[in-house]
Amino acid sequence: MESSNTIIIKGLYKRFPVGKGEFTALSDINLNFAQGEFTGLIGPSGSGKTTLLNILGSLDVPSAGEALVLGNSIGMLSAREAANLRKVSLGFIFQSYNLLAVHTVYENVEFPLLLLKLSATERHKMVMDALEWVGLTDKIKSKPPQLSGGQCQRVAIARAMVKKPSLVLADEPTANLDAANSHHILKTMETLNRELKTTFVFATHDDKVISYLRRKVFLLDGRIDKDEIIHPNS
């Protein structure tokens, strides 16, 4: 049912220099993600989840093989092209929120729009929409230190979503949240995924996250161990 592939990974390897030798963090990864997927990279610590997510986010490059993200071959992009891909099409959500503490909720969400050539009115509308999605329109003037962890992560989701990117990469987004807040933000992301057709790729080992995923890619020691697609009716 999902046709166009947002991400195509072919024979991807990632090796890091360690001392005199090398450490292979990812080996022979072959994966395709379609537009609108709600997928997770699942695996124990050190299995290579973040490494793969960073490559998809054009923050790192493959050592061998290819990763095509929205038609861009990651290893071939110049620094400027990679930055441009992130600017226009990618959203990031972090375990530690990474909000700017001295800026208001509104300003944090507006931040990614400042690099895009948009008028102030357009920006305002987009920020208010994004805050609406995560249910924080009453907190626009607050600053992150005045918010709960769950609220902070919702601000971070609004920031990642505000420019309506094609792809959102979320690395352990619930690691610092309790169960109730985890479910809350996961529901928010699930709704956005459905309504905006945004592709979500998570890196996680949290069962709460896993229970929302529609596809589970299990990594073990840098290899794909299992690739499970959960059909809506099951």
Next chain:
Amino acid sequence: MIKFLIKGLLRDKSRSRLPIIVVSLGVMLTVFMHAYITGFMGDTFEMNAKFSTGHVKVMTRAYAENLSQLPIDLALTESGELLTNLRINYPEMEWTQRIQFGGLIDAPDSTGETRSQGPAIGLGIDLLSGNGNESERLNLSESLVQGRLPAKAGEAMLSDDFAKKLNVIPGDDVTLIGSTMNGSMSMYNFIVSGTVRFGVEIMDRGSIIADIEDIRIALDMEDASGEILGFEKSGFYENEKAETMSAIFNSNTSEGDDEYSPMMKSLSQQGNMGQYVQMSELWSAYISLIFIFAMSLVLWNAGLLGGLRRYGEVGIRLAIGEEKGHIYRSMILESFFIGLAGSVLGTTIGLFFAWLVQTYGIDISGMMKGASMMMPSTIRARITTPDFYIGFIPGVLSTVFGTMLSGIGIYRRQTATLFKELEA
């Protein structure tokens, strides 16, 4: 974007207030020290100028060559005419004639026999003509210890220590034993009108001060004087101006090889004063350099600038698609504004303190005991034009330099590595 960054800068006290305080402290010290040294050096020059060199000095070529020997036999003749000409040609200067000479002072007892004797440096100045202001220039009234200033011909003052050594008090007679302009011996009697202490070691050791007309008679120097001193009416020595003036004067008066034709020397061209002039000019450069390094190190070490405390921000800026180089440059721009703000603040405060010390002065007479150089006993700062901008050099450079140093880590690291560090 710029607006956003400025907002962040203003709100994040650790990024704005603290560095600004550090910078303004350093800038304040730079400005203050500069004004202080300018003042101190300036006062030192003034003191030397007043007692000895003038801002410029006119004398014969031969006299100039043997300046340290006070050679009155090489004095200017027809000095009255020269003085008039100088006053006409350089109306912005005050001109005055002096005779400096060496001699012996002999204090006789009641029978006329020598009671005590000592070598003296003599100074004949315009005290009684009524149209000079030498007594103010040398601060004679304030320096008086006993008695009064000479009020008529035949009166002289001794330095107080010298008078004590000779056991002489005001009202006593002393005899000046010297040699005339033609080299024969001369004796001349003075009544001691008073004693003085200038707070300048070499003037206080042994000197006699009398009206120049008395000295002319004593040393047989009719219409002659050893030197004609010129002083800026503004009261401040300006080295370049004085040197230019001397060069022009000398090129106009170089009459062949005439040893007795007049020549002009600026303060900096007399004795070792040139070294002090140079030193005072170098000082400001040294001070700035020292503070640039000190402040850069402080700011860098405190991690107040650059990326050290800002991985979160750097990471998110990378994530939203800002380029690494752009982030680095914007941090440097940011630090430039911090430096500017600190410099403005520091300069203002520094100028205020300098103004206080310029107005009220600091008494250092206690530290001056035994000094052989002519130095003032009260230090006054002096605010000059460079004080308004000199602090900006260390102020801005240190912040920018400090940021470049600490930010280089960000610049050189792989984007992915940076990103991971902020995740940690």
